Amino acid sequence: MGKDFRGSALMDLMEKSNNLMESFDKFSTTRLLYKLLDNTCLGETGKIKEEIKYHINIPAFKIQNSKFIPKPEDKFETMIFLPPNPQRKAEGGLRTKGFFKFSYKLVEDVWYICDLDGNPVISAPEDLQNKIRLYVSDQNNQITYLPLITVITVVLNGEKTLEETIKSVISQTYPNVEYIIIDGGSKDRTLDIIKKYEDYIDYWVSEPDEGIYDAMNKGIKVALGHGILFLNSGDKLLTNRCFNNIKIPGFLYCKYEIKLGKVRINRTINKPKFYKISLPVPHQAIIFDARKKLLYDTSYKLAADYDYFLRHGYNDKLPFMENSLVYFDNSGISKKMSNLRDREILEIISKNFGRKYRIFASSFFLFKNFINIIVNTILK
Numbered sequence: 001m002g003k004d005f006r007g008s009a010l011m012d013l014m015e016k017s018n019n020l021m022e023s024f025d026k027f028s029t030t031r032l033l034y035k036l037l038d039n040t041c042l043g044e045t046g047k048i049k050e051e052i053k054y055h056i057n058i059p060a061f062k063i064q065n066s067k068f069i070p071k072p073e074d075k076f077e078t079m080i081f082l083p084p085n086p087q088r089k090a091e092g093g094l095r096t097k098g099f100f101k102f103s104y105k106l107v108e109d110v111w112y113i114c115d116l117d118g119n120p121v122i123s124a125p126e127d128l129q130n131k132i133r134l135y136v137s138d139q140n141n142q143i144t145y146l147p148l149i150t151v152i153t154v155v156l157n158g159e160k161t162l163e164e165t166i167k168s169v170i171s172q173t174y175p176n177v178e179y180i181i182i183d184g185g186s187k188d189r190t191l192d193i194i195k196k197y198e199d200y201i202d203y204w205v206s207e208p209d210e211g212i213y214d215a216m217n218k219g220i221k222v223a224l225g226h227g228i229l230f231l232n233s234g235d236k237l238l239t240n241r242c243f244n245n246i247k248i249p250g251f252l253y254c255k256y257e258i259k260l261g262k263v264r265i266n267r268t269i270n271k272p273k274f275y276k277i278s279l280p281v282p283h284q285a286i287i288f289d290a291r292k293k294l295l296y297d298t299s300y301k302l303a304a305d306y307d308y309f310l311r312h313g314y315n316d317k318l319p320f321m322e323n324s325l326v327y328f329d330n331s332g333i334s335k336k337m338s339n340l341r342d343r344e345i346l347e348i349i350s351k352n353f354g355r356k357y358r359i360f361a362s363s364f365f366l367f368k369n370f371i372n373i374i375v376n377t378i379l380k
Contacts, residue, residue, distance in 0.1 A: 034099070036099070037056070054083075054084075060121050062115055076221060082207075089207060094200075101177075111123070131175065132146060132175070149246065150180060151169050151177060152216060154183075161233045165233050166194075174246065178225050181203075182204070184206075213296040228288045229288075230288075234328075234329030235284045236326070238325040239325050241323040242321070247287065252287070252324040253285070255268045255325060256328050268325075277360065289312065300344050300348075303348060
C-alpha cells in the first residue's frame with residue numbers, strides 16, 4: 001500500500017502549527033494575563049455571558065458597566081468591549097474569555113497591577129510576580145515599572161499581509177503587550193487568519209467602519225495600555241525586542257521601501273524629519289501616550305495621523321528606542337492619493353504653524369513631486 005501523502009502533509013502542517021504556537025507561548029501575548037473575571041461570568045462557549053457583558057462592575061479598577069470611569073478632562077470613555085452593533089460579523093480574543101492585561105509597578109519588592117492612570121491597585125498573583133521577576137532579571141537596567149503597550153492593527157481584506165503582521169507582534173520578548181485587531185468586515189480569509197491566533201490576540205472585532213481613522217478610534221477606545229502603537233496590516237515589527245527599552249512617547253527606527261520606476265530602494269529612518277512640514281516619521285513608528293485620551297479627527301481622510309501627532313504636543317525631538325525596527329507598507333491609499341494627502345497636510349500646517357510654514361511646505365511638496373516625476377520617467 002502506498003503512502004497517504006495527504007495525511008502526511010496534514011500531519012506536517014499540524015506539527016508546524018503546534019511548534020509555532022509553543023514558541024509564542026514564551027512571549028508576551030500569553031505571559032502576563034490576569035483573569036479579571038471568574039468562571040461564573042463565562043457561558044458554555046467559554047466567553048463572557050451576553051447578559052453581563054456590558055454590566056461588569058469592579059470598583060477597584062474603576063470599572064462601571066464595562067467602562068472605565070473617566071476623568072473630567074477625558075475626551076471619551078475607555079471601554080472593555082465595543083458597543084453592540086447589528087452589523088457586527090464576529091468578535092473574540094482573550095478579553096472575551098475574562099483575561100486582561102494591565103501595567104505593573106514595583107512597590108516595596110512587590111509587583112502591583114495598576115489602573116489606567118498608572119496607580120497601583122492590587123498586588124499581582126504569585127505566578128505573575130514570578131514571570132515579571134524572571135523578565136526583569138534578564139535585563140541590564142533596574143526596572144520598577146512595566147507599562148502595558150497596546151498594539152492596534154486595522155485591516156480590511158488583508159489575507160495576503162495580516163498574518164506576518166500578527167506574528168511580528170505576538171513574538172515580542174517584552175512581556176506586557178496587548179494586541180487589538182479591528183477588521184472592517186473583510187470578505188476574504190482575513191477572519192480565518194485572526195481566528196487562527198485567537199489565543200494570542202487580546203481583543204478583535206469584525207464590523208463595517210467609516211474609514212481607517214474611524215477603525216483606529218475604535219481600537220483606541222478599548223485600549224488599556226499606557227502606550228499605543230498603530231501597526232496596520234502589511235506593517236510589521238522587524239525585531240522581537242522592539243519594546244524592551246520602551247519610551248512613552250518615543251520613536252521606533254523605521255524601514256520602508258520606495259518604488260522608483262522599476263527600481264526598489266530600501267530606506268531606514270534614523271533621523272526624524274522636520275515636524276513643521278510633515279509627520280517626522282510614519283505613524284507606525286510612534287509610541288503614543290494613551291493617557292492623553294485623544295481620538296483621530298476623521299474629517300481628515302489621509303493626514304489625520306499628522307494632526308493626531310501634533311495634538312499630542314509632540315515634535316521631532318522624541319527619543320528613539322534602542323533595538324527597535326519597524327517596517328511600514330508604503331503602498332497604501334495615502335501613497336496612491338498623495339495630492340489629497342498633501343492638501344490635508346498643508347491645512348494642518350496652516351492651523352498649527354501659520355502661513356509662512358504652509359508656503360514653505362507647499363514649495364517643498366512641489367519640488368519633491370517634480371523630482372519624483374523625473375526619476376520615475378528615467379527609471380521606467
